[in-house]
Amino acid sequence: MMPLLYPYCHYLQYYATLVFILLLFPLPIAITVKPGSLEPVDLLYNNGIQAYFQNDWESAIEYLEKALHNYDKVRKVKQDCRSKCEGETQFHLNVTDGFFQDLSFFDTILKKADCLKFCETLLLGPISLHRLSREVENDFQERVPYNYLQLALFKTERLTKAIAAAHTFFVLNPDDEDMKRNIKNYRIMPGVKASDFQDLEAASHWVLYNAGVSLYEVEKYEEAIQQLEMSLLEFLSEYEKCRALCDGPYESEESEESKGEESSQDLYEVIADHYVQILTCRQNCIQTVSTESGKSSPTEGFLPSYFNYLQFSYYMAKKYDKAAECAKTYLVFFPSDETMQQNLQSYEALLGQEMTASIPPRENLRSVVEQSLMEKKMLHFAADSLGIPFTEQDLWSSRGTAPQSTKVKQRVEKSRLMSSVAPKENAFGKKDDNPWGDKQEDGDNLPFPGVTVTFDSAALKGSQRVVMDGVLSDSECTQLLELATTGGGEGHQGRRSPHTPNERFSAITVLKALKLALQQAVAWDGALVYHTVTEKVRLLVESYFNTQNPLYFSFTQLICRTAAEGKQENRSDLSHAVHADNCILDPEEKKCWREPPAYVFRDYSAFLYLNDNYEGGDFFFTDLDAKTVTAEVRPKCGRLVAFSSGGENPHGVQAVTSGQRCAIAMWFTHSEQNQEQERLEADELIEKSKTSQESSEMGDVKEDAASKKTAGQGRRWSGNAKNKIPKAVSVDTPKEKDEL
Structure with missing residues (x-):
C-alpha cells in the first residue's frame, strides 16, 4: 500500500485570514474574461489553492497546471513585445537644441509605451489582468505551485508526475526539510526510477553546458x-529575456506610513530612480542565468568559461582559426589573463601573424561586455552623485568602471573593516605580524589519534599555517591514487595543465567519484575514503585553528599533475604560480585586494598529499612580493598543509619535472551560503547508499510490517496557503494532524 502524506503547518497566523476567506467562499472565484484573452495567472493560482484545501485534487491540478502554463506564456509575450518594440521605436537624439532633445526623447518613450500596450493587449487581453502582486510573483519564482501540485498528483495516483513536481520544487529549495523527507520516501516507493526525478524548469543551456563539459572531459x-x-x-x-523583463513597473521602497502620500520627487528624480532599478536588474541577469538550479550562488566566470573550453576544443579539432577567435573572446572578459595570452601566441604561430590579427573576437560577446561596462559606469555615477547604492556582482570586466571618488570610498571602507585584524600600514600585515587577533593554534587537542603537528606557524615563518603528518595511512593513499588514475576523466596523465604547458592535469570531485563508484567504474571503497578523509581534514582545520564558526566545504578536488614528457631540464616556470586563495595578489604594491574576481568567500585552504615518487612539485609560501620564499614543504603520503586563505599566505607549487604528483585540494568557507552544493549532493548519495544497504539487510519482513503500520490510518491535511504544502511522505509511525 502506498504511504500517505501529512502536513506540517508553521505559518498559521500569517494565513489565518486567507483560510477564513476560503471557508466563506467555498467555490473558485470567477471573473469575466473576454474571448481570446489569457486567463489571469493569479486567479488560476488562487482557484488552485482553494481546490487544494477542499481536497478537490483534480480541480487543483487543472488550475495549478494552467497557472504555470499561463505564467510562462505571459513572460514570453512580454519578452517578445519588448524585443519587437525596441526595434520599432529607436531613439534619434541628433537634435542640437536642448528643448527639442527633450521632446524627441519623450516622444520615443511615448511611442514605445504605446507599442508595448498594443502588443501585449493584442496577445494577452487587458494588461491589468496580468499584473501579479509581489507575493504571487515570488511564489512562482520560488516554484511554490509545484509544491501544491506534487501532493495533488500523488493523491490522484499519478506518481511519475508527482515525483517530477516534487523534484522541481526541491531543486530550488534544497533546505526544505519536509520536502527532503518527501523526496527520500518517493525514492523507496515500488517502481520508482532515477529518471522520474526530473527538473521541469531546468534551463536548457545548463543541460547542454554540462553535457558539453562531460564530453570535453573524455x-x-x-x-x-x-x-x-x-x-x-x-x-x-x-x-x-531576463534583461527584457527588467523593464517592469517601479518597485517603491516607501514605508507603510508613507503610502498614499504625495511624492516630493520631481520628474527627473523619479525617472532616475526607476532607471537605476532597471539597470541594477539587468546587471543581475548575468548572475541569474549563471546560477544552476539547486545552487545558492552563480558559477563564477560562467560566461567566459565557454570560451576557455571552446578554444582548447577547437585547437584539438585542428580548427585553429576558431580557437584563436575563442581565445580573443575570452580575453575580452579577462584582458590580462596570461595563460590565454600564451595560447593566442601559440595560435598565431600556427596561423601566421597576419591571419591571426584579422580574426576578431565574437561581436555579440564584445557587445555584451561593452554594454555591461557602460551600465556599470552609470550605476557607479548614480551611487557617487545621487546616493543610490550599487554593488558590482559579476566577476569579469568589472575593474575600471567605478569613478575615482567611489574607489577612494571603497578603499577607506575596506581599511576600516580590516583595521581590527591587520596593521594599518599593510592591507594584510607583514610576515611577522599576526592579523588574526587573539586566535591561537592548538596542536595538543587534535580530534584524531595518530595525527601529529610537524611544523607550526613559527616553524613555517608565517601566521595561520600548519603541516601535519599521519592524516592518511599507506593503504588509504594507495586507494586514492587508484581512484585518481581510474576516475580522473582524462586518462592516466590528464589534459594539458591550465597553469603550465609543461604538465598534464587531471582532477576528480567527491561527487563525481561517488557517481562513478555507483556505476562500478571505480572502486566504491576508494570513493568512500575520499569522502571520509576530506571530512576528517575539515574537522582538523576547525580544531587546530580554533575557528569560532563552523567551516563548510567551498570546493574539493583530487588533483594530479604529471610532467608532460618525462624528466624536464632547466624549467623556469612553476607548476602553479604564486597566488593567494581569496584575494588578488599585487606583488609590486605588496598588497592583496580581497575583491572579485578572487574567491573572496574562502577562509581556509588545505592540501593533503598522496605520494612523493616524483621530482619537483614542492609546495612553498612566500612574502607578499611573491618572490621571497619563507617556507617549503615536501609532499608525502598523509601529509597535510593547511592555512588561512588570505594575503598573509601567498603560496605556489614548484615545477613537477618528472613523474606524477597527486593531492586532494580543499577550500573552506564560514559562509553557509557559499558552501559547495556538490558536497551536499555527495552527502546525500552516501546517506542514500546507507539507507539502501540497511533496507536490503532488513528484508521483506520489515517492509510488510511498515505496510501494515500505515494501512488504514486515515490522515488529513491541515494547512494554509503560506504553509507551502505537502509535507513528509511517511512510511513510519503516522501522526494525526487536525485541520484548521
Missing part, C-alpha cells in the same frame, strides 16, 4: 563543441 572535442555552442546560444537568449 576528450570528445568535436561533440563537446556542438553542445557548448548550442548552450551558448541558449544562454544568450535567456540573458536577453
